[in-house]
Amino acid sequence: MTDNTQQGPASHGPDAAAPADLPTQYAPAEVEGQLYERWVERGYFEASAKSDKPAYTIVIPPPNVTGSLHLGHAFQHTLMDALTRRKRMQGFESLWLPGMDHAGIATQNKVEQQLADEGKSRHDLGREAFVERVWQWKEEYGGKILGQMRRLGDGVDWSRERFTMDEGLSRAVQTVFKRMYDDGLIYQAERIINWCPRCLxxxxxxxxxxxxxxxxxxxxxxxxxxxxxxxxxxxxxxxxxxxxxxxxxxxxxxxxxxxxxxxxxxxxxxxxxxxxxxxxxxxxxxxxxxxxxxxxxxxxxxxxxxxxxxxxxxxxxxxxxxxxxxxxxxxxxxxxxxxxxxxxxxxxxxxxxxxxxxxxxxxxxxxxxxRLSLQWWVKVGPLAQAAGDAVRDGRVTIHPADMSSRYFDWVDHMHDWCISRQLWWGHRIPVWYGPDGEVRCVGPDEEPPTGEGWRQDSDVLDTWFSSGLWPFSTLGWPDRTEDLEKFYPTDVLLTGHDIIFFWVARMMMFGLYAMDGTPPFHTIALTGLVRDEHGKKMSKSFGNVVDPLDWMEAYGSDALRFTLASGANPGTDVPIGEDWVKASRNFANKIWNATRFALMNGATVEGPLPAPEEMTAEDRWILSRLNRTVAEADAYYDDYQFAKLSDALRHFAWDEVFDWYVELTKTTFTAGGRPAEVSRRVLGEVLDVLLRVLHPVVPFVTEALWTTLTGRESVVVAEWPRDSGFRDEAAEREIATLQQVITEVRRFRADQGLQPGQRVPARLDLDGTALAAHEDAIRSLLRLQPAGEDFSATASLPVAGATVALDLSDAIDFEAERKRLTKDLGLAEKELKQSDAKLGNEGFLAKAPDHVVEKIRGRKSAAEADIARIRGQLDRLPG
Missing domain, CATH: 3.90.740.10 (Valyl/Leucyl/Isoleucyl-tRNA synthetase, editing domain)
Known part of the structure; x- marks a missing residue:
């Protein structure tokens, strides 16, 4: 249970809908956009360097300015957003810093293609005019992904948006280059390099x-x-x-x-x-x-x-x-x-x-x-050694731990890095050459040499040079800014295992070098790559690439986010298919409908929770399970186990709250009185906590429902639930027994061909068990009528110390049912015989592929199970 009193009084303010205003169906397209803009307008995502709260920082892996949101972005952004939303609710000054990379070669290629369509080349324009053309392209076409991030619900601090070519980051690049040059870590040499004859x-x-x-x-x-x-x-x-x-x-x-x-x-x-x-x-x-x-x-x-x-x-x-x-x-x-x-x-x-x-x-x-070429190089030996030591001595943790070997394989065997590129778009190398062979490296606060014969190096730096500075350059380095003091080092780098070499190792090297041995992050949380539902790499040539916007438009952003989080096992690739997104949409709808039912039946968050002795067993059970779920959620979040987190929340919400507790409380609400008042308050508590725990992964539907349920401002700035320690093992055992009885009888009804809503007479022998207090709920959930004077039991089910006797004489044509089951039994026995014959044939086993043999064994096992089930049904038929 949680202490609701710490969140302020409930009041239906101008932004909180009254329960009656909650639409009958959830329509994501009508909700998500306006909610996101409200969050941004109110500054919920803006972090203050002056805050006394502990800092929590994630810098977004800067997507290319040429890019658009793909499923890989959506996947990682969902997880980063969930982490920062939770920390914000826990009372941290959470900063998720957005921005873009100038993507040297990719962006230059885009503009050169545009020029080619006009019958021109960059050489026709000259360097200065071409660079200006690229900036124009960036303003017109670049940053498409930023709008798509809003559609996904990214809770980033837009006031701190950065670009690797903006003035501050360019100054950081020039500062690092100058320092490393002076320290002998950057040098020029003629060596064999990888040359692209197309990109030149x-x-x-x-x-x-x-x-x-x-x-x-x-x-x-x-x-x-x-x-x-x-x-x-x-x-x-x-x-x-x-x-x-x-x-x-x-x-x-x-x-x-x-x-x-x-x-x-x-x-x-x-x-x-x-x-x-x-x-x-x-x-x-x-x-x-x-x-x-x-x-x-x-x-x-x-x-x-x-x-x-x-x-x-x-x-x-x-x-x-x-x-x-x-x-x-x-x-x-x-x-x-x-x-x-x-x-x-x-x-x-x-x-x-x-x-x-x-x-x-x-x-x-x-x-x-x-190709043999004169290029600029970084001497990576000492930098890579420091990057390896930071992980080995525990200053930085790689998660999952078994990914550490890939990191060490790279940093322990790294060759010097060629950082010069023969492009015009990018950070130009700050080195000038004089008429008499002079070479001068110029820092950001120094004036470049002038006079006849002086010229600047024509090359630009590798894009990864500037993005390697991202965790501290975005916070104002080389100045000792308030942001840098508050938010560096960052807490976690969450990124795909495929760019350990491109980006992770470079940030480690630069961070340790520029920030006096302080690594750029405490944790490196590595994810897998998104693949299609068959586990195949997504590629245009395969025809299996999915635009995440299509799925968000069709099923809502929450549905896509929950699907992606549900597949996020650390370091493991993530298969995803449209049917899974539909299933997540159904989950969002289930949350909506269950909350709407609760509001219509008076669920409330007003006032303290009643004492346990006033509660029913199902009340105490659901609160006990609620606290266990909160504890589970915290453990999974802290271990970056998003798939297990999602599974635990879905199981608790759908299976325990919606399918069991809500159904069990219907009889309590119908009966009225004090028990109904208590259950309404308990149901309100459960939904309040559940919506808050779900919020970081599915922010939109939870915001709409939580503000309606509580009347409070926003779940974005609500307090994160805490495990109060309340446990009721006796209630958990009692409800588990009740669930066993209901499940067994439901299975029997289905086996007998009864329709879910079909009512049948039944006599319940519950004396001496804790189930006696639940007779009304059992009858309601199982559609069992009281036994009349002419009751004649045709089936008797002993379950968990109780007995449920059913009269199916008016519900089933027993003779027709016997014929149907006998026919099914014959087919199952035939399947078993055929499977046994193949598995007993040594020639077949010697020639058949392993997967074929396993398939036959599976068919045999299924036939044996069918035979046992059907014979049990036949035995239970009267006469």
């Missing part, structure tokens, strides 16, 4: 998607006579840039060639044979071609042996080497070079198709080209 920029390792492609493996002969070596390659076009052949130092086959030079076909050049332990002598011929400018492993070999790096492909993947192949696209050149080598008799073997893993740009799906 470097991309990081984690932005490369690998997939199996059909290619060809060609074995080529280099050299002449005794100086012949055969190498195999899937990228014949890069042989134009070979500067060595490498073999293992212990490989006797090639010992005589190490240190000598051999002829490289088609080029007129000779290249050395070098010995390197990187080469696997057991793979292929044991000899590999070395192209330092176009392969990361070859680049490392080249460094060890001081080999020349020849770039033979330009930024668009076009051959630049002089000769007959110049100007050919890399794939055209591949075929042409193989044909040329074949004509010289240098193709020793060809294998096609040769399926191998190939990297593709995660944004445009273009095949990635490894």
């Amino acid at each position: 920029t470097a991309i990081s390792d984690i932005e490369v998607d690998y997939q199996d492609d059909d290619g060809e493996l060609v074995s080529l002969q280099y050299g002449e006579g005794d100086e012949t070596v055969v190498v195999a390659t899937t990228r014949a076009e890069t042989m134009l840039g070979d500067t060595a052949v490498a073999v293992h130092p212990d490989d006797e086959r090639y010992r005589h060639l190490v240190g000598r030079r051999i002829k490289l076909p088609l080029t007129g050049r000779t290249i050395p044979v070098v010995a390197d332990e990187h080469v696997d002598p057991e793979f292929g011929t044991g000899a590999v071609k070395v192209t330092p400018a176009h392969d990361p492993n070859d680049f490392a070999i080249g460094r060890r042996h001081d080999l020349e790096s020849l770039t033979v492909l330009d930024e668009r993947g076009v051959i630049t080497a002089h000769g007959p192949f110049e100007g050919l696209d890399r794939f055209e050149a591949r075929s042409a070079i193989v044909a040329a080598l074949r004509s010289q008799g240098r193709v020793v073997a060809e294998k096609r198709p040769y399926v191998h893993s190939v990297g593709h740009c995660s944004r445009c799906k273009t095949t990635i080209e490894p």
